[in-house]
Amino acid sequence: MNLVSIRIITENVGKLLEFYEHITEVKGIRFTDDFAELQTAHGTLAIGSTRTLQLFGGSEVAKAAQNHTAIIEFITTDVDKFYQEESVFLAPYLVQEPTTMPWGNRSLLFRDPDGNLVNFFTPLSAEAIKKFEGKI
Structure with missing residues (x-):
């Protein structure tokens, strides 16, 4: 599956x-x-x-704009560059600027127009890079 x-x-x-x-x-x-x-x-x-x-x-069955549990995640080659290029667009949606997480990813958190939480991340640690090899 x-x-x-x-x-x-x-x-x-x-x-x-x-x-x-x-x-x-x-x-x-x-x-x-x-x-x-x-x-x-x-x-x-x-x-x-x-x-x-x-x-x-x-x-x-489902309710629009009421997600409080899921995070939609996208891997990207350079989350800091993305944030620099899109910071004005993301400003009203921003939750957290790029931050390095303990598990080795650098993550940018924001919400979409319906309030769904979105994470753009770049693997940084050797373990994270290996985990996501071929996914970018």
Whole structure:
């Protein structure tokens, strides 16, 4: 079994898609007004509207803009450079400037327009670099 995607439920697919296209520099695919995807080499970030919840058992299955437990993580070659280039854009969303974590990654934390926590990170320690070899 392999994890292939994470889906965010939102009331505004277009706004979230534009945000993630900007920060990842990946062009999303808008399949319908209610569903889009950003496909990377190692996984997909899917974005579904609240209207799609009816297909999964009803509107109570998930709640848009109420994530308080998950962090959406993207690996990048140089998180400090990314932050320097995007600091103005990220300013209203910023949670924490690039910080070196005890497990060997340098992490930048911010929220997307719906409040979902996002981590852009670069492996720094030898162990972290080895762990993520071939993933950047």
